[in-house]
Amino acid sequence: xxxxxxxxxxxxxxxxxxxxxxxxxxxxxxxxxxxxxxxxxxxxxxxxxxxxxxxxxxxxxxxxxxxxxxxxxxxxxxxxxxxxxxxxxxxxxxxxxxxxxxxxxxxxxxxxxxxxxxxxxxxxxxxxxxxxxxxxxxxxxxxxxxxxxxxxxxxxxxxxxxxxxxxxxxxxxxxxxxxxxxxxxxxxxxxxxxxxxxxxxxxxxxxxxxxxxxxxxxxxxxxxxxxxxxxxxxxxxxxxxxxxxxxxxxxxxxxxxxxxxxxxxxxxxxxxxxxxxxxxxxxxxxxxxxxxxxxxxxxxxxxxxxxxxxx
Numbered sequence: 379x380x381x382x383x384x385x386x387x388x389x390x391x392x393x394x395x396x397x398x399x400x401x402x403x404x405x406x407x408x409x410x411x412x413x414x415x416x417x418x419x420x421x422x423x424x425x426x427x428x429x430x431x432x433x434x435x436x437x438x439x440x441x442x443x444x445x446x447x448x449x450x451x452x453x454x455x456x457x458x459x460x461x462x463x464x465x466x467x468x469x470x471x472x473x474x475x476x477x478x479x480x481x482x483x484x485x486x487x488x489x490x491x492x493x494x495x496x497x498x499x500x501x502x503x504x505x506x507x508x509x510x511x512x513x514x515x516x517x518x519x520x521x522x523x524x525x526x527x528x529x530x531x532x533x534x535x536x537x538x539x540x541x542x543x544x545x546x547x548x549x550x551x552x553x554x555x556x557x558x559x560x561x562x563x564x565x566x567x568x569x570x571x572x573x574x575x576x577x578x579x580x581x582x583x584x585x586x587x588x589x590x591x592x593x594x595x596x597x598x599x600x601x602x603x604x605x606x607x608x609x610x611x612x613x614x615x616x617x618x619x620x621x622x623x624x625x626x627x628x629x630x631x632x633x634x635x636x637x638x639x640x641x642x643x644x645x646x647x648x649x650x651x652x653x654x655x656x657x658x659x660x661x662x663x664x665x666x667x668x669x670x671x672x673x674x675x676x677x678x679x680x681x682x683x684x685x686x687x688x689x
Contacts, residue, residue, distance in 0.1 A: 384435055386442045398427075398439045406435055409443060412459070419454040421447060424493075425464070433465035441472055448500045457497040461486070462565065463558075466494065466527040474498045475511065476525050479569045492565060494526060512571075514579070514626040519619050521579040521591070521626055525568050528580055529561040531587040535611065536560070542612040544673055546645065567592075574598075581610065581623045588614040591623055593631060593640075602638040604631065615650070624658045632686040639686070643669060643679040652680060660684045 386409070389395040394411040407427035414421050423443075427436050440458075447453050459480065460469070466476070474496040482490035514521040524532070536543070537555055553559050570576035575596050581589035589610035596604040606627065610620050631637045642660060644651040660682035668676035 384438055384442070386439050386446075396443070398435070400435060406432075407439065409439075419452055421453055421456045422458070423456070424459045425461075427460070427464060430463060430465060433468040436464075436468040437471055440468060440474075444472070444498065444503055448503055453500065455497060455499045457495060459483075459493045459495055462492045462494060462526070462561065464494070466496070466525070469496045470525075470527055472498070473502050476527075476568060478572055479565045481569075494565070512577070514630055516622045516626050518583065519588075519622055519626075520582045521623060522582060523568070523571055524564050524578045524580050524590070526561050526564045528587070529557055529564050531580070532564060532590075533557050533560045535587050535590070539609075539612055543609060546609065546648065546672065548671060549674055570594075579623070579627065581619065583614065583619060587611075589620060589623065591620075591627055593627065596635075596637075602636065604637055604640050606640055606642045621654050621657055624654065628658060628684065632688060637686060639683060641681060641683050643681045645672065646678050646680050652682070655682045658684070 383401050384406070385399045386396050387399070389397050389408075396409040396411075397405055398407040398409070400406050406429045407425065410424045410426070412422045412424055425436070429435060444456060447456060457477070458469070458474070460466070461484070462479075470476075475498065476494060477497045478495040480493045480495060483493045484491050511525065512523040522528075533555065536550075540550075540555070564578075567576065567578040571578065576592060576594040577596070578592045579590065580587050581591060589608065591606065591608035593604045593606055606624070608620060608624065628640065631640060641663070642655055643666065644655070646665065661684065663681045663683050666679045666681050669679040669681075670677055
């Protein structure tokens with residue numbers, strides 16, 4: 379398997395191992411075939427990549443591998459496992475979608491690390507389309523479910539709004555403001571999304587992350603309920619974007635998820651947030667005394683609720 383810039387070659391004597399070499403013939407990574415099921419028409423690979431700062435070469439190598447598999451076999455689905463620190467743009471740019479997180483699955487430098495499971499089928503690869511990640515589009519903004527590839531944007535959001543958010547969110551340790559921790563947080567949130575217990579959305583204006591909102595503690599069955607929380611960049615307050623975001627989420631939650639009831643809580647003196655909730659149809663339930671530990675103390679919160687009246 380060849381390309382102008384890099385090559386992907388089977389290792390002599392190891393039919394399940396492929397080496398990735400750059401245009402100088404230097405090994406930059408390896409593909410390991412973990413499983414092939416002819417009946418299910420599927421492959422499973424693990425990727426070891428040694429150039430974390432150059433996702434383009436890995437992207438190119440994946441394209442070579444997938445092109446060869448889909449063109450010469452009747453394979454329908456290919457899955458790959460990658461280290462949690464991999465720049466996943468190499469995968470998402472060619473249409474692969476994050477399908478899961480396998481926690482503590484490999485040992486690296488004496489520590490357990492998680493792996494990310496990506497997949498793509500032959501049809502999506504042929505047309506070059508990305509498998510859709512959940513997106514909600516409004517008139518001015520777009521919401522997208524967070525995945526680990528959004529960790530850099532999330533880190534910059536928190537760094538920029540560090541002082542502003544201190545009054546509304548729990549106290550943060552210094553390690554919170556690192557790429558590693560943000561990646562782990564987003565891996566956990568994506569796992570919760572896959573498991574159906576929470577949905578964490580990024581709020582985007584002209585492709586820029588300006589806020590976040592989360593449906594959490596999603597319970598189905600006889601409850602069909604959830605909680606919603608949110609925050610927005612200090613420079614984008616007062617423009618109606620959070621109200622628009624909440625309305626998009628409520629429509630999705632009530633129509634697509636068929637939830638019955640959603641709760642939200644704000645600090646008792648957070649009048650702006652309360653106005654947003656009221657304008658979206660929430661009603662006041664009451665005050666929860668010493669409800670959350672915010673900015674170094676237990677704080678009272680006003681709790682609001684909304685019922686799905688269109689059931």
